[in-house]
Amino acid sequence: MTDSAQNSGLLAGIRRDRLDAMKTREAKAYAKSRPATRKALEQGGNHFLDGLPMHWMKDWSMPFPMLVDSAKGAKLTDLDGHEIDDFCLGDTGSMFGHSPAPVAKAIRAQARHGLTFMLPTEAALEASSLLTQAFGAFRWQIATTATDANRYALRVARAVTGRPKVLVFNGCYHGTLDDTMVELANGKTRSRQGLVGQFADLTLGATAVEFNDLAAVEAALKTGEIAAILTEPVMTNSCMVLPAPDFHDGLRALSRKYGALLIIDETHTISSGYGGYTSVHGLDPDMFVVGKCVAGGMPTAVWGLRQEVADRFAAYEAKRPSGHSGMGTTLSANPMQCVCLRANLSEVMTPKAYKHMEKGAKRLSAGLQKSIVKHGAPWHVVRVGARVEFICAPGPLKNGAESALAHQPEVEAVLHTALLNRGCLIAPFHNMMLVSPATKAAQIDRLIAAFDEILAELF
Missing domain, CATH: 3.90.1150.10 (Aspartate Aminotransferase, domain 1)
Structure with a gap:
C-alpha cells in the first residue's frame, strides 16, 4: 500500500x-x-x-x-x-470433488479386505504404473502427506550429494517441514518468525532467495553447500507468483552446472493440467513431489526419483549401516491409499x-x-x-x-x-x-x- x-x-x-x-x-x-x-x-x-x-x-x-x-x-x-x-x-x-464415485467404491471394497498391514499389495504395483503414466518416468515412493514426501526427498538429496543445505524461495510453503521454514530479512536468511517451539537454527540447513531471481540462485549454488533446490513451479499458499519466462529453464541449467538436484513440489500446481505444471510446461526435475488430491481425498502423497538419482541412492544405501533411516511411517503406502490412488489416477484425474x-x-x-x-x-x-x-x-x-x-x-x-x-x-x-x-x-x-x-x- x-x-x-x-x-x-x-x-x-x-x-x-x-x-x-x-x-x-x-x-x-x-x-x-x-x-x-x-x-x-x-x-x-x-x-x-x-x-x-x-x-x-x-x-x-x-x-x-x-x-x-x-x-x-x-x-x-x-x-x-x-x-x-x-x-x-x-x-x-x-x-x-468430494467423494468421487470410483474412489468411494474402492474404499468400500478395500474395507472388507483390511486397512493396513505394512506390506505391499497388487494395487500398489498398479498405482506405480499409473503414476508414471500421469507424471513421467520416476521411481516412486508413497507417503501420507506432502510434508513427509518433501522431507524424504531432501534426505535423499543430502545423502547422494553429501551437501547440507536446501535452497528455497522466500515466502514458499512445502508443508510443516522444518527444513524449509526460513525467510529473507534484509537480504539474509533467517528462521521464519512465528514458529511454535522452534529451538534450532534452521539456516544451518537452508538458504532462501527470492523467486524469479536467477542471479541469487547462482550465488547460493556457488557456495557448494546446496544439495537441492526445492520449489513449486508457481508460488502458491501466498498471493500467487508466476514464474518469469526463463526462470525454470534457468533453474534447470544452474542446478546441473553446480551439481544440485532440482525438486519440483506440485502439491498445489497439480491444478495446472494433466500431469501437473511439470508435464504441461515440459519441466525436467530430478525429483517430483505431489500430495493432497492425488488419491482423490484419501491422505496420500507420492515422491519420485529419476533413474539416475535412484541409482545414486542405491549406491549410497549399499554402504549405509543398517538401522533407522529417518524415512517412512508405519501407515504410509497402506492398501487403502493404494486402491484410492489407482481409482483416482485411472478414473477421476483424467x-x-x-x-x-x-x-x-x-x-x-x-x-x-x-x-x-x-x-x-x-x-x-x-x-x-x-x-x-x-x-x-x-x-x-x-x-x-x-x-x-x-x-x-x-x-x-x-x-x-x-x-x-x-x-x-x-x-x-x-x-x-x-x-x-x-x-x-x-x-x-x-x-x-x-x-x-x-x-x-x-x-
Missing part, C-alpha cells in the same frame, strides 16, 4: 468505514444463521485444544468455524442445513476432467476480473489451470516479498465471510478458488455474482 493510500484511510483501495461496516454486518449474519453449529461447538469442543481438532481451524474468518454435515461433488452442507458451493475443496485435498476444470476456471477468472475492472478496484486475478486467485493489490507479482506486501488479511477475511453468507466457500488462506470436475457453470456464476455484489458495496 502506498503512503497516500494509508493517509487517505484506504485499505486495498477500500474506505475503512465501508470495510468495517461490512465486517460487522456479515459476522452477525453468519452467527445468526448457524445456531446449531454454535451450540454444538459450545457443547462438544471442551476436550480439544482451542475447542477444535486442529488448532489452525480457528484461522477461518468466520466468528466461529462452520461444521460440515456432508459433502458431495462441489457442494457442502453444514450442520444448520445450508448448501454451499465449495471452491475451497479442502485447500486442494478434494480438488477432483485429461477429460482437466478440460472441464480449465473451462470453468477460465469462466471464473474472466468474471472476477471483469468485476474488478467494473468497480475500479486496484486488484488483479491470477489463474493456474483450475486454480484461480483474486489478489487485493495491483500485479503481476514477481517474488515472495511482493507477495507478502500484497496480502491483505483484513480485507480478505471480510470478503471470505461475505462470500460464505452468499453461499460460496473459498480457501481461508488468501483468496484461492478451485474448479473441480463436478463444478457447474451455475455455481461459478453465483460466485461471480456474489463477488460483484460485495465489490459494489465496498468501492
